[in-house]
Amino acid sequence: MTKAMFGAGCFWGIEEAFRKVQGVTDVAVGYSGGATENPTYEEVCTGQTGHAEVVEIDFDEQKVSFEQLLTVFWSCHNPTQLNYQGPDIGTQYRTAIFTMDEEQAEVAKDSKRIEQESRRHNGDIATEITPAQKFWRAEEYHQQYIEKNRGRFGRLFG
Numbered sequence: 001m002t003k004a005m006f007g008a009g010c011f012w013g014i015e016e017a018f019r020k021v022q023g024v025t026d027v028a029v030g031y032s033g034g035a036t037e038n039p040t041y042e043e044v045c046t047g048q049t050g051h052a053e054v055v056e057i058d059f060d061e062q063k064v065s066f067e068q069l070l071t072v073f074w075s076c077h078n079p080t081q082l083n084y085q086g087p088d089i090g091t092q093y094r095t096a097i098f099t100m101d102e103e104q105a106e107v108a109k110d111s112k113r114i115e116q117e118s119r120r121h122n123g124d125i126a127t128e129i130t131p132a133q134k135f136w137r138a139e140e141y142h143q144q145y146i147e148k149n150r151g152r153f154g155r156l157f158g
Contacts, residue, residue: 001025002061004069004104005032005132007052007096008077009085012145015055017076019144023064028056029145030137032098033130041139047090054098056135066104070111073097079115080123095125098132105129 008014011029018027031044034051044051059069077085079095097112099105108129116125137143 001058002066003100003132004057004059004066005054005098005100005135006057006069006073007033007054007094007098008073008079009053009081009093009095010088011053011055011138011142014073014076015144016146017072018055018057018069019147021059021064021069021072023062024057024059024069026058028135028137029142030054030056030135031092032056032133032135033096034133039136041142044092045090047092049092051092051136052094052096053092053138054096054135056137066107067111070097070108074111074115074120078121079125079127080121082126095127097127097129099129100132105131 015027015029018024031039031051032054034049036043036049039049039051043049077095083091083094085093097108099108112125112127
């Protein structure tokens with residue numbers, strides 16, 4: 001299994017998007033990119049820890065490529081919004097690709113350039129591409145939150 005890590009606003013929606021991808025074997029929501037050890041949701045929400053809400057993805061490269069995961073990433077949020085997505089505002093909601101190695105970094109940079117040149121988005125892409133830091137798994141009630149609360153979200157997430 002190979003890992004990938006993305007931040008794209010609130011982690012609930014992006015988790016849901018990646019769970020539907022064939023070849024993805026697991027998705028966990030959590031925090032990365034900050035300085036505080038073992039941060040809590042409440043701490044991350046203050047904006048003081050430096051963490052982003054992220055998903056950590058385990059995937060089978062024989063069934064889905066990192067490039068294909070990037071396509072899902074670009075399509076499930078607005079990468080031109082710096083430190084917010086929709087109503088969620090703060091650095092914890094930033095758009096980010098946290099790369100596991102130099103190969104992922106190069107693929108991510110190429111993908112970002114291609115996405116920018118595609119002109120699918122109004123404005124410049126704000127997505128940061130940085131080496132992955134430690135992933136801190138979010139509290140259990142955040143894991144598969146949309147699935148656990150399907151009735152609450154109705155048709156929003158199908």
